[in-house]
Amino acid sequence: MEKKIAVKQLPQNFIGKLKTFIRDREGATAIEYAVIAGLISIALLAAATPIGTKIGTLMTAIKTAIGA
Secondary structure (H helix, E strand, O other), rough: HHHHHHHHHHHHHHHHHHHHHHHHHHHHHHHHHHHHHHHHHHHHHHHHHHHHHHHHHHHHHHHHHHHO
């Protein structure tokens, strides 16, 4: 019988925890930091592509100069 009571209380517990999560301002701060980290990683990837191309060109020039 105890398991049936726990199953019936599950939606109530979930809703209570959801309300607590929504009211918690620390969760919003964590999301803001995650968005900032995502934007920084996108900027790094965008900057890395041209740099990688230039390094590849430089390595090809060095390889040609060495005669390998």
